[in-house]
Amino acid sequence: MNREENWEDFEKTLNISPESEEEIRLEMEIINATLKIREQKKLSQNELSKITGIKQSAIARIENSKHSPTINTLIKLLYPMGYTLGVIPINKNKKTQRN
Numbered sequence: 495m496n497r498e499e500n501w502e503d504f505e506k507t508l509n510i511s512p513e514s515e516e517e518i519r520l521e522m523e524i525i526n527a528t529l530k531i532r533e534q535k536k537l538s539q540n541e542l543s544k545i546t547g548i549k550q551s552a553i554a555r556i557e558n559s560k561h562s563p564t565i566n567t568l569i570k571l572l573y574p575m576g577y578t579l580g581v582i583p584i585n586k587n588k589k590t591q592r593n
Contacts (some may be wrong), residue, residue: 497522521562524579528568531575545574 510518532542539557543550548570555561556571561570565579572578 522559524562524568525556525559528571531572531577535575537575542571542574546570 532539537545539550539553539566542548543553552561553571554569556563556567568579
């Protein structure tokens with residue numbers, strides 16, 4: 495991406511499929527939820543590192559979207575904070591999502 499090109503123009507050159515785009519969005523949603531939980535628990539990255547065994551630098555890379563965590567890593571991060579991952583159905587009908 496050059497300095498004169500805007501994000502929308504650059505994004506078009508990436509040729510990301512709608513499915514891949516949705517996967518990226520879901521991953522970001524999970525990472526952001528994990529970060530929010532850590533902050534709500536008033537834990538620093540270093541404190542979370544000590545209780546999970548995951549290096550603080552790895553936690554920082556995940557939270558800054560520089561690394562995609564594995565499911566195992568997400569579980570290791572969430573479980574000590576009282577959370578886990580779950581599988582829920584996708585409701586593709588926007589009107590019924592409010593129910």
